[in-house]
Amino acid sequence: MAVSSPQGRFVDGAALLDGLVFETAEAYGKHLLHRYDGGLVLHVHLGLYGKVSDGVMPVPAPVGQVRMRMASDVHWLDLRGPTACEVFDEVQVAALKARLGADPLRDDAGDPGDAVRSSSRPIFALLMDQSIIAGCGLIYANELLFRAGLAPTTRGRDVPPELWGSMWTDLRALMREGVDKGRIDTVHTAHTPEVMLRAPRVDRHGGEVYVYRRTGQPCHVCGTAIARSELAARNLYWCPSCQRPPGRAGRTPGKPRRPAGRPARISR
């Protein structure tokens, strides 16, 4: 495998890997690990902007900021804008895994229910905490809470055990489906708006969703405008009518719970 860094920011790492034989790839949460003969491991995390592009040889001239370029006899791959692109040994890999929680996509993932339901933090923050659940990003967190009919600000300890059990099962199935299909679709067939049935539309994020980035648009289920606020500098989207605190499902919309005009900012 030929490895280089056209951009120049991974020159030393690329030199370590250049010429080695690629053996296996593993995903752990949002982290990608490539193992090479001799024991070196490439660690990549795409972060907010990272992207991978690839194709068949010959490799074209680099376009933009290519952090890492890999090429075999038949394929090439470019990596741009990752949060992490570095060479690990197995000790560093072990340290990485030690700080990550349960990965819903892994068969050996244990149910993180105890950690979730012993916490006073908002369930949304817990879903996003990589040390509790590794790999559930913003889209799945927002969509999972809608599908559960649960208010994002609900404290972890207030989530009923049976509800958490169904959420964990749902999350694992949703993420598995996302891997298989290569896109994130979370809308139940029964709720698929007619406009989608007539002309399926794929949003920039890559799928059809209930609440993610649908601020102000009508809820697919009840028609209420989707709301948006911030939590720990991340975007939170939810339906104020469909998503309720535990035990209050189906309650008709009442008066706003905060004074009008005050920003819906939630601290953790």
Added chain:
DNA sequence: TCCTTATGTATAC
């Protein structure tokens, strides 16, 4: 052409 935004994380305060 310029400005804003984004599926994320680490670090400093």
Added chain:
DNA sequence: TATACCTAAGGAG
């Protein structure tokens, strides 16, 4: 809690 990181796409003008 705020900011830095870092790249490209989309929208405003």
